[in-house]
Amino acid sequence: MAIYIHQLKNWPHLQWNEQEFISLLSEVRHLQGKLMGKVEMLGFELKDEANLENLIQDVLQTSAIEGEILNPELVRSSIATRLGLEYFGLEQSDRHVEGIVELMLDATQNDNKIVSEERLFGWHAALFPTGRSGMYKIEVANWRLGPMQVVSGGMGREKIHYEAPKAENVKYEMKQFIDWYNNEQNLEPLLKAAVAHLWFITVHPFDDGNGRIARAITDMQLSKADGVNQRFYSMSTEINRQKKNYYTILEQTQKGDLNITAWIIWFLECLKNTMLSSSIIVDKVVKKHQFWAKNSGLINNERQYKILAKLMDHFEGNLTTSKWAKMAKTSPDTALRDITDLVSKGILIKANSGGRSTHYILKDLT
Known part of the structure; x- marks a missing residue:
């Protein structure tokens, strides 16, 4: 029978060896500063456009990780409308699109970077407006009331990859997480994003939607680390690209000891790739601006x-x-x-x- 990190005596006192990733962390910090400097030169209008493009990718990709394919035009329309940006396209709405958009905007676009039970419940309600996950009725805007296992394989051939803390412990587990997230001021902000992601997904407090909410918390912390209430890179895009590796490193970490160095290295490598590829979106925004400047009068x-x-x-x-x-x-x-x-x-x-x-x-x- 597997032993998971949340069952270990000193949980949730996670540990890591910073010497193993100090150069990588410095590289990611440098790329972060370089990207923020590049964005700062765009000007107000183009920053809004770059923010829009990255938010669209974040919403599409965090949903795709869970196997949910959203209509890009509906996502664009929903985000543009909420941000007060002009958009000529589909005007109809979809409650599932509206829900994930509402969640991501609340996590990243305002000054309030505090996690609370009420806020998490609001996010969860936005994700599941019908009170169902597919065909199944679930607990919405409340901690889960039953066991939670991550399982793969067909009936009779199931493989248990992970088993979360018992339902009766979730409220206490989440109180510890929320207190840590809101009060931990000394941890390097990018490292805090890595730890927060792993900690939340390990507790797995909801019947469904844990991955999307974990990534929203990650984006909230990354926006705090960037010092801006806008998104200029999409972590979910890179996680989706590396989805198999993502689930593998999670499983290995959750079945390991409290030293999560390997997870932090994977997270930082993912963040590095995210920032490198973000320049493509920024360049696309600049190219679009140049196109309209040249041709709008025609x-x-x-x-x-x-x-x-x-x-x-x-x-x-x-x-x-x-x-x-x-x-x-x-x-x-x-x-x-x-x-x-x-x-x-x-x-x-x-x-x-x-x-x-x-x-x-x-x-x-x-």
Whole structure:
């Protein structure tokens, strides 16, 4: 029978050997400072856009880790609306999208970086507005009342990867975590994010949604470490990319002793990769800004503006005349006139020689 770290005598007094990751931590701190400096040069409007792009990725990716695929346009619309940013796209809402967006914005976009029972319950209620996880009714906005196991494999071949603390201990466990999170002032902020993530996910206090809430707490602490109430990198994107390794290191750590050095090294490597790749999003925001600055005066109508904006944001497939007509809710003839006008102005170009497969791409973003 496995022994888990929360069953050890000195839990939750986690330990680590800082000498094993001090150079890595310094490297991540340097990348953090470099990224914040780069963002600071963007100006107010572009910082808002970079924040929006990273929040979209955070919401999409933290959900994808749990196997839930959200509509990127609905996520963009929800976040842009809540941040007061202009967006031409889908206007309908989805309560599951609204819930995770509400959670992530509350965790990262305001000055209140305190964890409380009430706040965590509010996040949980936002994630499960129907009181169900899939087909199953769950305890919402309350600590779980039953056992919690992380299991894989089909019926009769189940493998238990982890078993969380007993339900009757969860309230006490969470009181310890909340007190530590709110009162620990001496721990290096990036290390605190790593410890908070592991600690919360180890307690596993809810029937469902523990991973998403753990990552929200991580983002809250990282935004505190950055010194800004905006997100310019998405940790969840890198975790999703390394999902198999993520679950492996969690299992190894939760079945180990109280020395969590290996987890911290994995977390910092993940954060390093996140910050390195974040420059891609920042560069994309700058490129979009340059595109609009160059071409906005050449655009004749809102249809053209709307479709061009879509081409730069999670556009799926190829842009054809028929797809333009469908998205702009107009006739094929009008769609062709819109496209022909943009081609004549050098904004769009044909991607091939013609025929039924003719489609168009943005010239400045090729």
